[in-house]
Amino acid sequence: MATGTARTADTARAADAVSAREEDGAGEAGFGSGRPDGARGGRLRRTLLASLVAAAVIVPVSAAASAQAPAPAPAVFAEGAPPQSRYAANRDNIAEAVRMAQDADRSGRAGRLRAMAAAGTAQFLAFDGRGGGRAVEVFGELETADRIAVLVPGSDTTLDTYERFRSGAVALRQRLQTGHARTAVVAWLGYDTPGTVSTTVLTAGRADEAAAELGPFLDRLRDMAAPGARISLLCHSYGSVVCARTVTGAAVGDVVLFGSPGTGAGSARELPTAARVWAGRGGADWIAGVPHVRLGGLGFGTDPVDPAFGARAFAAGSGGHSDYLKPGTRSLDALAAIVLGSAPAQEAGHA
Known part of the structure; x- marks a missing residue:
């Protein structure tokens, strides 16, 4: 110390x-x-x-x-493997990761993995317990859902901090169910997130790598979901940099940027998507003080909540950087409304 x-x-x-x-x-x-x-x-x-x-x-x-916890290699699936077979294999993989972490005297990691396994009912499309870890978890039934939200997290999201990411996904799923039964939420920790205090968080390197993973995942998700299901990408903080670089297909109807440091693009029209682009920021979010500039390879340019960016504005309430998915918040109501295809409340001054 x-x-x-x-x-x-x-x-x-x-x-x-x-x-x-x-x-x-x-x-x-x-x-x-x-x-x-x-x-x-x-x-x-x-x-x-x-x-x-x-x-x-x-x-x-x-x-x-922070020493690296040991873990087995990720399960490998055939193209088109159904969700249920993936869930079962990944539950087994998590159980083995728990055993290996415990044997290596990493009781903290073992305990967090046990919590992720959630009494044998957790639904993971993907899991990799090596290093910081990756996980893609589903809340709801993909096969019947006609509204699917994919959450993309920002910096410092790992298996060791996964519970806070998961709690946001659970809150969104519960909020969606109050307005529409056939919904699902996918918590996509499918990339190595940068540290909040690091050189990588100031550049798009990790985001470019993540976008190369997220785009194909969205295509596979469309094939797993109910025919005609509408997908919304909900992108928090550095996750908004990832989404801004992800090529989306016709199944993605909305891309939502919240708590964003910028995207690297000058306007919403420059993003590789035909979806509607939304942006919002809580009144107490510290990221408002981040300079929205680009100097060489550093920084992400235009603020997405600036009207000049051209995104649709939604009211995100008075919360801070980690509050967007908290139950009872204005931001959670707005995000749920976008996923369900209804009009969210807008910030004053925006038509």
Whole structure:
């Protein structure tokens, strides 16, 4: 803990040093200069550089403190394997991952995996317990659902933090059922999410890799679901960067971006989808303070809730960055309305 405290202090001093150099005009040419955009460019660059400095100090400490839990290789399925056979095989795979984690004295991981298995009734289309882990879980019956929501999470979502992701999926499923019986929710942790404090969270590298997985998954999901089922992509935080790079087919009717740092695109029209694009942000979401710029490969540009982006605005209430799927919130009501095909409440000032 003493080392961690010292590292935190080092992080603060390093970030302050970055800011001081920029204030003194000692940065690269074009920043902090006398040009009209110099001050703004300097502030934006300081923010991004400070994040990188923090990441360089904190990430190695976090990585060193967390050993990788052992786990079996993922189950392999034939093309077109039905959901029920996938669920059964993945329950067996999770049980083996529990045993291996316990044998390796990783009781914390073993306990979290037991919770995921949920009394032998959990429905996982995919599971990989290696490393941070991946999991794709279904709530509801895919074969009969005509409205399906696919949740794509943001940074720091792993098997060790899976319960908070799962709780949001459960809350959405329960809210959907109050208005429509034939619904299903898919919690898609199908990629290696970046850390919130890391260099990777500032770039699209992980998102590009994830989009290459998500697009084909949506095609397979369409084949598993009831004929004519309508799919909505609900994308939180860095997950919105993933969705903005995912090519979607005709089955996807809505792409919803919430708590988004930006997408890398200048407008909704640039996204590789014919679906309706929605955007919303809670009133207390800290991500509103993230600079919506792109500097080289850093940052994600235009704010999706900016009218200039061209997304349909929905009222996300007064919640914070982790509150969008909490029961009883305005944001959960709006997301459910979009999935069900009805008009959600809109923010004031938007037609």
